[in-house]
Amino acid sequence: MNRTLRVWLIITSREHDVLKFLNKRFSQFEEQHNINIELKLITWNRAFETLIEAYKNNNSPDIIQIGTTWVRTLAYMGYIEKIPQDFETRTSFVENMNQICIYRGDQYAVPWNVDTIVLATRTDYLKTLGIKKRDLDSWEKFYQVCETITEKRRSDPDLPEALAFSLRAEADLLHRFAAILWSKGGEFADFYQIPEKILTEEKVMENISYLADLMQTSDIKASDLDKHPYQLNNEFYRQGSYVFYIGSWYGIIEDISHNSFESENGNYNYTILPFPSADGTKSQTYGGGSVLAVSSRSEHKQKAWKLIELFLQDDFINEWIRVTGKVPAFEVDFWQKRDVDQRINTMYQQSINSKTYPAHPAWATIEKILSTAVAHSIWELIDNNNTEINEETFKLLKKADQNIRDLLKLSWEMKNYE
CATH class of the missing domain: 3.40.190.10 (Periplasmic binding protein-like II)
Structure with a gap:
């Protein structure tokens, strides 16, 4: 039987320090649980596509760190496993992150890191x-x-x-x-419908x-x-x-x-x-982060959840913050300092009040279309010293709207997938 537990984590910097820390913690786990850990570090830019390709090629990891908007898509496709009933997860202080981990009444992922703009x-x-x-x-x-x-x-x-x-x-x-x-x-349009206007709203x-x-x-x-x-x-x-x-x-x-x-x-x-607002009152910013899940195809599900338990422990998290600059989505010592550090308090309050994207099954593709069209429209205006939407920019936005509508029609049968 294969005695390797494959772990994919998303890392954007300090790879050397991350590997040094994880290798030390993993070696202890390997000895205790009689299993080898194979670690792969990936970047956000290609994470979703790389993961889907791995599933298609029957080469998926056992443990995966995924973006919050991917959870229900992967659960719908049957790629990730339900959390065991006896697993002790850590509830996030960001409620929308708790909800994003739920699919059709069952929890498929555990909150890990939180981030806001x-x-x-x-x-x-x-x-x-x-x-x-x-x-x-x-x-x-x-x-x-x-x-x-x-x-x-x-x-x-x-x-x-x-x-x-x-x-x-x-x-x-x-x-x-x-x-x-x-x-x-x-607001963005309701992606669970097929809106006439999205970027042209x-x-x-x-x-x-x-x-x-x-x-x-x-x-x-x-x-x-x-x-x-x-x-x-x-x-x-x-x-x-x-x-x-x-x-x-x-x-x-x-x-x-x-x-x-x-x-x-x-x-x-x-x-x-505090993030500015329309009128100087309560404001909302974007809130995202990542969660941890176990592949439905893993041969070592029990040990995979044991390793995730390690990822959630205070001593691991405290060092993880220092090594990676990533902060947890649940209460730990770092967040307790908010009473004496205004920066941490602002981060905490913004996280609680943050908003995130809809958990639409086609969101990964929708996000790419939106990102590209928003960037190109702003570029076009800057390049031509304009500030108002002109005919050329409007055509660009209208084309993106049509591309999204076409995509929504293709995924219409999944509109009730929650």
């Missing part, structure tokens, strides 16, 4: 530029602040640029776009125009459009090139865990602000 900044820059937090509680005010920073840079080019915002045609761009759309009171197009305008106001040029998010991370956190950053909270967690960017006087400069 945040607005990060440096407190020393805010002080130098005379910016108050109340100046940033709505998107209209945020636009005005970025405009003022850009104007000041014309006479003082040594000042940092206003905004770091990745516009690559990837899923992360859609996360940022959706976060701003939702926080301004907008009025509020969605207004959001595209707003972002194209914000990018140009922040002096983001066509040459900046393909900057990788990690490059912007580095320029914001390590080079201090920008006042604001909209994206993942990875750098903030690294700062909390390692004091990586601590100022000379011992006070942290990098912080998170």
Whole structure:
């Protein structure tokens, strides 16, 4: 009998440190449970496709880390196993993450990591530029602040640029776009129907125009459009090139865990602000993360769930945060520090109030269509110094809508798959 437990985890950085940590923990597990562990690290960009290909080729892993929007799709296809009745999962403090793990009344995955789109900044820059937090509680005010920073840079080019915002045609761009759309009171169409308008819906197009305008106001040029998010991370956190950053909270967690960017006087400069809203009141941002599941084709289901139990233990999680910069979707020591660290408290509150995409069976493909169309429409406007949706941009958005409608018609028989 095959004595190997195959584990696929999604890692985006620090691969050497991750492997060192996991090999140590896995060796202990292997000895205790008389099994070998074969680890494969994959990236978000190809994770879903790689997993589906593995199932098609009868080469699927035993344990998989998956995105929250994939759970019900994989459960519907019969690719992942129900959680055993005696398995002690850890409930997430983010309710939509608990719900996303449920399919037709049964739980198929366990919450693991949580992530949201945040607005990060440096407190020393805010002080130098005379910016108050109340100046940033709505998107209209945020636009005005970025405009003022850009104007000041014309006479003082040594000042940092206003905004770091990745516009690559990837899923992360859609996360940022959706976060701003939702926080301004907008919504995507109901994908469980076959909507006439999706990206051509009025509020969605207004959001595209707003972002194209914000990018140009922040002096983001066509040459900046393909900057990788990690490059912007580095320029914001390590080079201090920008006042604001909209994206993942990875750098903030690294700062909390390692004091990586601590100022000379011992006070942290990098912080998170509450996400702006339409009118300065309660806001919502995008909330995602990942969960753990066991393949329905695993020959070692019992030991696979035992290994997942290890992944959920406090001592494992505390080290995992330090090594990867990923934080758990459930209560641990890290989140208990929210009473004394405003950054952690903001992260916690934003996670609780976050929204996520619909758990539609075709979401992986829908997400690609949306990401590409949003990116190309913003690129087109910036490249032509436009801020309003023109005929060319509208055609692009309308074509994406049609592609999604065609896809929804193909998956119509799965509309009641929940």
